[in-house]
Amino acid sequence: MTATIGERLAEARVNVARAAKVSGRDPGQVQLVAVSKTHPPEALQEAMEAGQFLFGESRVQEARAKIPLLPARGRWHFIGHLQKNKIRAALPLFEQFHSVDSWETAEQFDRIAQEESQRPNVLLEVNVAGEASKYGFSPEGLVARIEKLMALHRLEIAGLMTIAPFHPEAEHSRPYFAQLRELRDRLEREAGIGLPQLSMGMSGDYLVAIEEGATAVRVGSAIFGTRKGKQWTPPAGLD
Ligand SMILES: *Cc1c(COP(=O)(O)O)cnc(C)c1O
Secondary structure (H helix, E strand, O other): OOOOHHHHHHHHHHHHHHHHHHOOOOHHHOEEEEEOOOOOHHHHHHHHHOOOOEEEEOOHHHHHHHHHHOOOOOEEEEOOOOOHHHHHHHOOOOOEEEEEOOHHHHHHHHHHHHHOOOOOEEEEEEOOOOOOOOOOEOHHHHHHHHHHHHOOOOOEEEEEEOOOOOOOOHHHHHHHHHHHHHHHHHHHHHHOOOOOEEEOOOOOOHHHHHHOOOOEEEEOHHHHOOOOOOOOOOOOOOO
16 A cells, blocks of 8 residues: 555545445534554644544553644544543543443543543443453443433533444444444433434444444544554653
C-alpha cells in the first residue's frame, strides 16, 4: 500500500458517504473517527493537513503525551478499555468515551466526574457476541442495569458501542451490528430514554456498520496503515 494518509483518508470519506447514501442516510450523520493509537504525532499531523481532526486513542498515557504535541484543533475520543486508576487523568483529554464497559467503571467514572465538576459524554460498550476476550456489558446485563446507569447523573450517556468478533469477511459482522441497533431500540422503548449514537465498524467492516445504522465508525489501519508497536512513546526528554 503506497497511498499516503491523505489519500487513504479521502478514500475512507468517499466510502462513508457512499454507504450512508445507499442506506438512505445523511453522510453528515456518520462520524469518521481516525484511530491513531500507536502512530506517531507526525502521522496525525499529516491527517490534520488532509482535514481530519477527530482521532481515537486507546491508551490514556499515550494520548496524554501525544495531544500536547499536536494543534489544538484536534478532537479526541477514547476507545480503549478504561482502567479505573486512569479515569481522572483521562477526563480532561477526551470529548467522548466510547468504551464504558462495566457497571463498576461507570459508577467510578460518575464519582470522579462529580469530584472534577465534569460531565463526560459516554457510550456503553456491549459485548454482543459474548466473547470471553472482550470487555463490555452483556446485552441482558445492560437491560438489567440501564435504569441504574441512567441515574448516574454526571455521565451523559449518548449511546452504545461494540466491536464485532474478528473475521476477514465484513458480512460476518452484520448480525452483531444489527443486534446492537436492536438492543438500542429496545432500551429506548422500555426505559424511555434516548440513545442516538451507535459506535460500530472498524477498517474491515465499517461499510456494513453504516448500513446497519452506525453514527460513528472507528477506522485505524485503513487510514494509517498497519500498526507495528503496541503503543507510541515520546522520545526521551519529551515526557
Ligand atoms: C484499534 C481499534 C480500532 C481500529 O481498528 P482498525 O481495524 O485498525 O481499523 C477500532 N476500535 C477499537 C475499539 C480499537 O481498539
